Amino acid sequence: MIDATVEARHGHRLLVLTDDGRSLIAVMRGRKSDITVGDRVSIGELGSGQAVIEKVQPRRNLIQRSDAWKAKSQAANIDQAAVVIAPSPPFSDDLLSRVMIEASTQNVTVALLVNKSDLGAQRAAIEPRIVLYKSLGYEVFECSAKTDPQGTVARLAPWLAGRTTLLLGQSGMGKSTLVNCLIPNAGLRTQEISTALDAGRHTTTFTRLFDLPAPLSGRIIDSPGFQTFGLEHLSESQRLHAMPECQALLGQCRFHSCTHREEPGCAIRAAVKDGRIDERRYSLLLKLHEETRVNAPASWRR
Ligand SMILES: Nc1nc2c(ncn2[C@@H]2O[C@H](COP(=O)(O)OP(=O)(O)OP(=O)(O)O)[C@@H](O)[C@H]2O)c(=O)[nH]1
Numbered sequence: 001m002i003d004a005t006v007e008a009r010h011g012h013r014l015l016v017l018t019d020d021g022r023s024l025i026a027v028m029r030g031r032k033s034d035i036t037v038g039d040r041v042s043i044g045e046l047g048s049g050q051a052v053i054e055k056v057q058p059r060r061n062l063i064q065r066s067d068a069w070k071a072k073s074q075a076a077n078i079d080q081a082a083v084v085i086a087p088s089p090p091f092s093d094d095l096l097s098r099v100m101i102e103a104s105t106q107n108v109t110v111a112l113l114v115n116k117s118d119l120g121a122q123r124a125a126i127e128p129r130i131v132l133y134k135s136l137g138y139e140v141f142e143c144s145a146k147t148d149p150q151g152t153v154a155r156l157a158p159w160l161a162g163r164t165t166l167l168l169g170q171s172g173m174g175k176s177t178l179v180n181c182l183i184p185n186a187g188l189r190t191q192e193i194s195t196a197l198d199a200g201r202h203t204t205t206f207t208r209l210f211d212l213p214a215p216l217s218g219r220i221i222d223s224p225g226f227q228t229f230g231l232e233h234l235s236e237s238q239r240l241h242a243m244p245e246c247q248a249l250l251g252q253c254r255f256h257s258c259t260h261r262e263e264p265g266c267a268i269r270a271a272v273k274d275g276r277i278d279e280r281r282y283s284l285l286l287k288l289h290e291e292t293r294v295n296a297p298a299s300w301r302r
């Protein structure tokens with residue numbers, strides 16, 4: 001048996017990268033349906049580039065998003081994540097924060113990657129929003145994958161070196177364009193290709209892991225843009241613990257079942273009042289609290 005990493009998955013068919021550097025098509029035996037990109041597997045080779053998954057190793061971490069019915073795996077065994085945003089199309093602070101919360105619960109460092117910095121006036125308009133995340137301690141990278149690929153690579157290379165990085169973000173922010181400038185022959189289809197083919201919007205449809213070519217090192221995972229990012233698989237204490245400004249307030253409310261709205265002795269509301277918690281983040285916190293309260297309990301939660 002050979003060890004490999006899952007590069008991509010489409011239904012029951014997987015693409016795996018063996019530790020000796022070969023890409024093979026692999027099928028799952030039985031119903032190991034929860035295999036995801038980044039999983040470490042042992043495979044048996046069947047010849048002519050085909051293999052069968054024999055075993056899935058335990059995971060170090062797993063990034064998921066969920067709704068009231070089920071959790072969906074995004075990637076496993078990652079070292080860090082970058083949420084890619086841009087001045088245009090508009091990005092959502094709500095989605096951005098949700099990704100950051102999920103990553104933190106998995107002990108995954110998360111940075112903000114502000115792409116399309118070439119869009120001058122629009123870029124300036126989003127600055128106050130970016131300042132918020134800086135103040136919360138998140139690292140922020142600026143780049144323009146399309147107009148300055150070399151500068152983008154130079155800026156990101158040290159951060160990417162030797163680690164597996166998951167790119168997440170809404171559609172159209174430039175995740176695939178970024179991957180393309182890091183891996184010139186990645187052959188990813190960005191929207192331009194599809195526009196040229198007149199096939200309408202052509203966005204990334206599956207998650208894919210790439211080895212970064214020398215002189216870069218590490219791995220990068222491109223993923224499809226999302227429009228929702230439910231955190232219903234997380235408990236309230238997990239969510240609060242994953243918000244840097246709320247961590248210290250965990251368990252400080254007078255009532256254990258505090259909803260942080262009207263209860264007396266609410267530590268969260270007190271912090272909002274004196275500016276330790278930003279109003280925008282407080283709204284998100286209430287929204288997340290409400291979502292989980294309405295839909296609880298679910299047996300699949302962590
Ligand atoms: N102006 C500008 N446009 C960019 C930049 N980077 C990417 N784009 C454009 O933004 C559009 C979307 O880029 P993609 O890389 O496909 O975006 P994506 O995040 O992978 O989108 P999904 O696959 O749908 O999630 C394309 O038309 C790119 O050419 C940039 O730095 N500046």
Ligand SMILES: [Mg+2]
Pocket residue numbers: 175176177203204222223224225
């Ligand atoms: Mg893409």
Ligand SMILES: [Zn+2]
Pocket residue numbers: 253254258259260261263265266267268269
């Ligand atoms: Zn409270």
